Amino acid sequence: MKFKYIKSIVSAALFLSLTTGMTSCINDLDISPIDPQMTATFDQDMYFTKLYASLGLTGQKLSEDPDIAVKDEGQSCFYRALFTNNEYGTDEMIWTWQENAGIPELTYMRWNSSHQQTEILYNRLAYNITLCNFFLDQIAGKEDATSVQQRAEARFLRSLFYYYLMDTFGKAPFTEHFSKENPPQKTASELFAYIESELESIENDMSEPRQAPFGRADKAACWLLRARLYLNAEVYTGQPRWNDAITYAGKVLDPSNGYGLCGNYEQLFMADNDENPDAKKEIILSIRQDGVQAKSYGGSYFLIAATQKSDMPNRGTNDPWECIRTRKALVDKFFANSEDIPFTEYTDNKWQNVRDVQAAAKDERALFYTTGRKAELESVGKFTDGLSFMKWSNLRSDGQPAHDAKIPDTDIPFFRLAEAYLIRAEAYLRAGDANAQQNAWLDIKALRDRAKATEIPSANNLTLDYILDERARELYLEGFRRTDLIRYGYFTSSTYLWDWKGGSFEGNGVSSIYNLYPIPKTETLTNTNMTQNPGY
Structure with a gap:
C-alpha cells in the first residue's frame, strides 16, 4: 500500500468536492473539481464529504477522471469492487459475459495473485484508507464540535475499510497517517483488535x-x-x-x-x-446516489443495469446490460420445487409476472422475472438460463419520475x-x-x-x-x-455445492486457499513488508 494508487500525492488530498452544506451527506450533490495548483488551503467540509463519496463514486465525473486508473472505471467503485468479490463466486448469482477480464476466475474459483478484480478491490480499499488518513492528519488537534464528530466518522470509515481488507485478504498494510513509506503488515487478529478498539473509542463522539x-x-x-x-x-x-x-x-x-x-x-x-x-x-x-449529480457506473446503476434485459418490466432505466442473473441454488431458497415457479407471460403488464412469483413463493422478497427464463442454469453465457433479478430499481414508490432515465437515484x-x-x-x-x-x-x-x-x-x-x-x-x-x-465452512468445501461451483455444472469443492484472496502481486513486489497468503 505504498501510495502508487493515487495519481499524485497532492491530488489525492484535494481531489473531489461534493458541496453539501453538511446538512445532508449528499442531498443536493454538486461535483466541482479542485485544482491543487490554485488551492492552498485545506477545505475541511469539502474533503470530509469526499470520504463518504468514496463509497459510491469513482472520481470527479461519471467517467474519464477516476481515483484509480483501471480499464473499466466503474469496476473501481468501492461498492462494486466489494460486490464483485463477495458475490460473483457464490450461490446467489452468475455473470453472463465470461469473456470479461477476471470473471471466469471468480465464477469457477480459480484466481491467482495477478487477478484483476481482487487487485481492484485491494487498491480501492487502500486508496480510501489513504483519504481517511490524510483528513485525520489535517484536523489533528482540532477540538471544536464539528471536528470532533467528523474525526469520529472518518475513523469509523477507516475501520470499515480495514474490516474489508481483513475479511477478504486476511491481512493488511497498516498505517494511521498519510505517508509515502511502505506500511508494516497487520494480521487478521491484529486488525480485529484494532477495529474493535477504534469503534469503542469513537462511539461517544458519533451522532445518536x-x-x-x-x-x-x-x-x-x-x-x-x-x-x-x-x-x-x-x-x-x-x-x-x-x-x-x-x-x-x-x-x-x-x-x-x-x-x-x-x-x-x-x-x-x-x-x-x-x-x-x-x-x-x-x-x-x-x-x-443521484441520477444527475452523483453519477457512477459502480453503484446502484451497476446493480440495476447489470440485471436488466430489454424484454423485462420497466425499472426506470433505459440501459440494459444483461449481465447478472440467478444461480439455481438461490432460486431453491424460495422454491423447494421448481415446478412451483410460475412462468406466466403478460403482454401489457410484465410486472404481473413478478407478482405471480412473489405469490407462489409466499414471500415478497422473491423479486424475480421468469417469463422466457428457466430456473436451471445450463449455459453460463445465456442470460435467460436463470431467473432475472427485479430487486433493485430506479422507480419511485410515489409513482413520480426519477431524476434521470438512465442513471438511478437509488x-x-x-x-x-x-x-x-x-x-x-x-x-x-x-x-x-x-x-x-x-x-x-x-x-x-x-x-x-x-x-x-x-x-x-x-x-x-x-x-x-x-x-x-x-x-x-x-x-x-x-x-x-x-x-x-x-x-x-461452505464457501470452498464440498459440504454444500451449487451450480457451477468449482467449474462443473453439478458443483464441486475447491482448495481452502480460496477462502482468502491473494495479496496482489504488484503489492508484494513493491512492499516487502507484505507476505503472500498460503497457496498463492
Whole structure:
C-alpha cells in the first residue's frame, strides 16, 4: 500500500468536492473539481464529504477522471469492487459475459495473485484508507464540535475499510497517517483488535441513532459494524464472540433508537429510498446516489443495469446490460420445487409476472422475472438460463419520475436493520444459551412477517442452515454472501455445492486457499513488508 494508487500525492488530498452544506451527506450533490495548483488551503467540509463519496463514486465525473486508473472505471467503485468479490463466486448469482477480464476466475474459483478484480478491490480499499488518513492528519488537534464528530466518522470509515481488507485478504498494510513509506503488515487478529478498539473509542463522539444527516454514520452504524465483527470473530481470530454479537446487534435493535423495519421490502431498493419515511427508518447507513449529480457506473446503476434485459418490466432505466442473473441454488431458497415457479407471460403488464412469483413463493422478497427464463442454469453465457433479478430499481414508490432515465437515484442501503436481526438470531443459536431457540425464532419471524412469508419452522426446529438460507432470502445481491458461506465452512468445501461451483455444472469443492484472496502481486513486489497468503 505504498501510495502508487493515487495519481499524485497532492491530488489525492484535494481531489473531489461534493458541496453539501453538511446538512445532508449528499442531498443536493454538486461535483466541482479542485485544482491543487490554485488551492492552498485545506477545505475541511469539502474533503470530509469526499470520504463518504468514496463509497459510491469513482472520481470527479461519471467517467474519464477516476481515483484509480483501471480499464473499466466503474469496476473501481468501492461498492462494486466489494460486490464483485463477495458475490460473483457464490450461490446467489452468475455473470453472463465470461469473456470479461477476471470473471471466469471468480465464477469457477480459480484466481491467482495477478487477478484483476481482487487487485481492484485491494487498491480501492487502500486508496480510501489513504483519504481517511490524510483528513485525520489535517484536523489533528482540532477540538471544536464539528471536528470532533467528523474525526469520529472518518475513523469509523477507516475501520470499515480495514474490516474489508481483513475479511477478504486476511491481512493488511497498516498505517494511521498519510505517508509515502511502505506500511508494516497487520494480521487478521491484529486488525480485529484494532477495529474493535477504534469503534469503542469513537462511539461517544458519533451522532445518536437517527440524528446524523441521512447518508452519514451514527452510533447504530458503529454498533452494527461491531456486531458484524463479532459474528465473524472465529474466522478472523480463531475465537468465537457470539455473546458480543448478540449484545451489539441488540443495541442496534433497541426500539428507543427509532429504527424499524420498512413495511414494504421492495421500497428499500427504489429510487426514493432517501425520501420515503418507511424505507429511511430501516436504513442505518446508505451510499448516496443521484441520477444527475452523483453519477457512477459502480453503484446502484451497476446493480440495476447489470440485471436488466430489454424484454423485462420497466425499472426506470433505459440501459440494459444483461449481465447478472440467478444461480439455481438461490432460486431453491424460495422454491423447494421448481415446478412451483410460475412462468406466466403478460403482454401489457410484465410486472404481473413478478407478482405471480412473489405469490407462489409466499414471500415478497422473491423479486424475480421468469417469463422466457428457466430456473436451471445450463449455459453460463445465456442470460435467460436463470431467473432475472427485479430487486433493485430506479422507480419511485410515489409513482413520480426519477431524476434521470438512465442513471438511478437509488441509494444503496449499505447498513440496514434487518442485518441486526439476522446477526442476533444466528449468534443466539451458536451461543446455545437458555431460550436460544425461541429468541432466534422471534428475530427470524420479524423478517418473515415483514415479507408476508408465513411459513416458518417451529422454534425447536430452527437450524443454523435455515438462518443461512434466510440470510440469502433477505440479503441477496447486497454483497454479503461470500463472508456468510466462509463463516459456515461452505464457501470452498464440498459440504454444500451449487451450480457451477468449482467449474462443473453439478458443483464441486475447491482448495481452502480460496477462502482468502491473494495479496496482489504488484503489492508484494513493491512492499516487502507484505507476505503472500498460503497457496498463492
